[in-house]
Amino acid sequence: MSLAILPESRATRRIAPSIPDPIISLQNVCKGFGSGATRTEVLADINLQLREGEFLAVVGFSGSGKTTFTKLLAGLEKPDSGQIMMRGSPITGPGPERGIVFQNYSLLPWLTVRGNIALSVDTVFAKWSKGERRDHVEQFIEMVGLSHAAHRRPHELSGGMRQRTSLARTLAMKPEVLLLDEPLSALDALTRSTLQEEILSIWEAEKQTCLMITNDVDEAMLVADRIVPLNPGPNATLGPVFDVRLDRPRDKTALNHDEGFKELRNTITNYLVSVRQQARDAQRLAGGGAKFELPDIQPKDLSLATKAVFNSPPTGR
Numbered sequence: 001m002s003l004a005i006l007p008e009s010r011a012t013r014r015i016a017p018s019i020p021d022p023i024i025s026l027q028n029v030c031k032g033f034g035s036g037a038t039r040t041e042v043l044a045d046i047n048l049q050l051r052e053g054e055f056l057a058v059v060g061f062s063g064s065g066k067t068t069f070t071k072l073l074a075g076l077e078k079p080d081s082g083q084i085m086m087r088g089s090p091i092t093g094p095g096p097e098r099g100i101v102f103q104n105y106s107l108l109p110w111l112t113v114r115g116n117i118a119l120s121v122d123t124v125f126a127k128w129s130k131g132e133r134r135d136h137v138e139q140f141i142e143m144v145g146l147s148h149a150a151h152r153r154p155h156e157l158s159g160g161m162r163q164r165t166s167l168a169r170t171l172a173m174k175p176e177v178l179l180l181d182e183p184l185s186a187l188d189a190l191t192r193s194t195l196q197e198e199i200l201s202i203w204e205a206e207k208q209t210c211l212m213i214t215n216d217v218d219e220a221m222l223v224a225d226r227i228v229p230l231n232p233g234p235n236a237t238l239g240p241v242f243d244v245r246l247d248r249p250r251d252k253t254a255l256n257h258d259e260g261f262k263e264l265r266n267t268i269t270n271y272l273v274s275v276r277q278q279a280r281d282a283q284r285l286a287g288g289g290a291k292f293e294l295p296d297i298q299p300k301d302l303s304l305a306t307k308a309v310f311n312s313p314p315t316g317r
């Protein structure tokens, strides 16, 4: 599938500007869940600035707190301590200026593709005329290549089509910041690859600030200007920021032969491997320190009892 916007955006090369202002900033953010013995400290001392117009990727391990991190930015969760600001004002809840796409599509099953997208558009642009809203919905259905399936309900769509609907629904709200929480990880490799390129094309055309959470270093390097690892939890912290200085538009096949790409991929992968090993070692040490008292029992010699059983006369069966 190709997008109407693709040829123009492909021809556009992004020229690295001077460092733009942060649109979202996180300062010393900590977040955990539960209390007492069941308390889990998920994120610890998170400091990050998301720059206006950039594509930032956060790569992390399973269970490290990636979704919690996205929910904090979306305003769906509140930090226990620290601050999250958007353009200098604290984020206190969800808002249409921050659109989020989850891994599991989260579409309303009784609405069609068109209905799902229209619901968001009608809510956010309630003051527009009916015709304006309708045209807007159709524009985004077309952008993600679903015009032929606009009348279908989620159960009649493939995983890729559902995720396109989800993406169109969020993009149609024209958020200033797009938060993508592992949007492609439930898809097969081929669909994932196509959608990676489409997300990139849309971002290049729309110039939104975009933060993508992923567990795939190659995916992060294809799309992002900067990559930040989320170290393993509990108390997951952010690692160093890696700048991805690769020309755009990026071609996946060509990148595999690019020396700069290979070097950066190795650096990031080695970093991730080493922090995971450190986390495992720390876990082992913590576990190894625990003392287990074994009961003071003497093993019984069962050989005599066994002999007695086998030597005893038959019972008349």
Ligand SMILES: Nc1ncnc2c1ncn2[C@@H]1O[C@H](COP(=O)(O)OP(=O)(O)OP(=O)(O)O)[C@@H](O)[C@H]1O
Residues within 6 Å of the ligand: 033, 034, 040, 042, 060, 061, 062, 063, 064, 065, 066, 067, 068, 069
């Ligand atoms: N609402 C909640 N209540 C209690 N614990 C939670 C809650 N949300 C997340 N957690 C815990 O926080 C930790 C991090 O979860 P989170 O979903 O953020 O990780 P993740 O990196 O997105 O995981 P995955 O890669 O498996 O999607 C997990 O131990 C999870 O059980």
